[in-house]
Amino acid sequence: MKTAKHIIIFLLLVFIGDQIISAVMTSLYKGLITGQSGGKTNYLLNNYKQVSILAVGNSRCAHHVVTSELGNNNYNLSHNGMSLIFHAGLINQLVNNENLAIDTILLNLELTELFYPKTPSERDIQHLKYYYDKNEWIKSKINRLSYFENVKYLFSSYKWNGKIMSITNNRIKSKAHAIPADGYVSRPATTRDSINVVSSINATKGANNNALAPSINLHKQKLIEELNELCKSNNITLLCFISPILNPIPMEGRDMTLQKYFKSIQVPLYNYYDVVNKNQELKSYKMWSDHAHLNHEGAIIFTKIMKSDLQSN
């Protein structure tokens, strides 16, 4: 009896604490308009009813696609360091659960991710765990992470696990600092850029073709196809692109594999991975802040190239 009483009091207090934390975090989250912990998404939903082009991807989309250069009413909803499953989950949430009309989705894909030779971990979907109860697709992907993953969500504050500090920090920042209206995050050119580029190229010297598979990862194919289906059924045009890199490894037939695959699923792919081999301006170290990220000057040039390609197709 004593034990039962002890357990009940303990669980009851944990439950009350859990509910309080969850309520406080939900309220903080709603006021976020900056940062990767939901702020960028909130900003989009608070300020747009309709977007013409929604650019989605990782930091190589966030800093490369100057959405305002592509035309009016575009938004760059990229999240640094996130893989395809995160972007697919976010798009799914926006299309299915939010009041936002989207004409075109411009999805950034990573070559290293597409040709990843092993089963990907897909843990990035956890960064969308605050949509767990709201989005079945996200819920199903999270539940697949481990056999008892759903048990963790019996506690509502778990949805905020790992995000408390960033949400609090971004909530404070939200009062003073707003995201640029088109979501693009510029990296202004600095005098240190060339030094950073050289050191980051040196740091990636070990990378080679052997780390990549010759064919597209089946898990990634499935995600792209699911996304394509979602877009088709909601009359959204899906366009994919691969961002440029300063020191591309040889494609060795992978370009053909990509074109063949994307043609088969009827999704246009714009592959700029090794565009530096064709464009002298982008080859200059002055256009980069490191080997994988263009600075603002580089981003403007790249976006113009992309705009011209989009218009000609």
Add this chain to the structure above:
Amino acid sequence: MLFNSIDFLIFFCVVALLYFASKPKHRWILLLACSYFFYMYWKWEYIILIIFSTGIDYMVGLKMSELETKKERLPYLLVSLFSNLGLLVIFKYLDLLTFTFNELADTSIPLADLILPMGISFYTFQTLSYSIEIYQGKIKCERHLGKFALYVSFFPQLVAGPIERASSLLPQLKENKNKFQYNNFVNGLTQVIIGFFKKVVVADTIAIYVDTIYITHDSQTGFTLLFATYLFAIQIYCDFSGYTDIAIGCARILGYDLMENFKQPYFSKSITEFWRRWHISLSTWLRDYLYIPLGGNKGGKTSMYRNLIITMLLGGLWHGAAWNYLIWGLLNGVYLAIEKKLKYHSFIEKQSMLIKGLSTVLVFHLICFTWVFFRAETFDKAISIIDKIFTVEYFFNLEIRDTSVFATIVISTALFFLLEVFVFKKLNLRDPNPEQNRVKLIALKVVLSLFILIFGISEGSQFIYFQF
């Protein structure tokens, strides 16, 4: 199976319910089956090694118990030593030996590249202690194979200790008449939650920072590397003592008493005291079965210093087949030998609180110096890190990286420090009557559980000591 997983929580709840629902005479069967399942959940093939080690020491124990003198028992002890240490050599040290041989003899014998069986150093040392104690005539052999097998594989302490002595654990496993007790449940649950807090909130959050800084050590400043080393000291303590807390707590809920493995080691005033408070089950094992048989402090001062250094050197090697572990052990051995020479431990005990405090800071820094070798994967890397820490021109500036992770580290470490100083120190988790502290215990559990929920790293990272 990892302790820090939902799988384990469900597993343990089922085991505890079945345990108290089953008849006492059948409990060993349940615990043995569950312990084997627990181990096989990771890699089922390697259960053969535990069965092999169990079989050898069971037979050796039976044989030795029939013999009168140590001389007669010695060949059987050697069988146990060769078998258990042989397993360790094959699975843990073979590649290091092959690599060193290749380097010295300019040959290119391929490395075996075997997967290291989880916890092999722990269960082989536990079975070895059984055989050694029978050889020494301290204990009698266990005739019940099943109960002996349970002693070797008891799941709470199977993969990372504490390394239990047969004289302490076997009688408890043989009895198996534990009734469900309120005090065991309350104390055990509290210790389990403390363990989870240390592991998933403190250690795993710190790991994010430390791993990044140590990987990119070339581009870091001395201050950042020093800071990361301080954090690693906290990380490894919380990781390992967190595991031990979960192990002791789970065993206590079932009614078993495992030995304490840590007694707030970073509050030690000397290295000697540190080793009496850090990984106690290993340090006492090394003292009893290595340092004393080597001669201990009986053969004069020089041989005592030599014995200390050899013991710590082998203690370092126990952790892993790499030169940096050897250097880590050697440094600790040298520290202990210097302390003995200076009679520092008895000297510091007589000093004022201020001097004792300063000594604690000094000891912490000496231990942190050894952690650099422990954490850096190679000797060259360790030297490069130390060089940066001690070079003024590379020293200043602190790399924070992710501000959210850094803020979480600051908050969780500060909370941990406050709890360590003001709560854990005074908390008696063997209290037979926890009812008098009921409010305090519930409050502690609730606060820590909420921290685990919102700050805990839930991806089930390995405990550092699982690799040993």
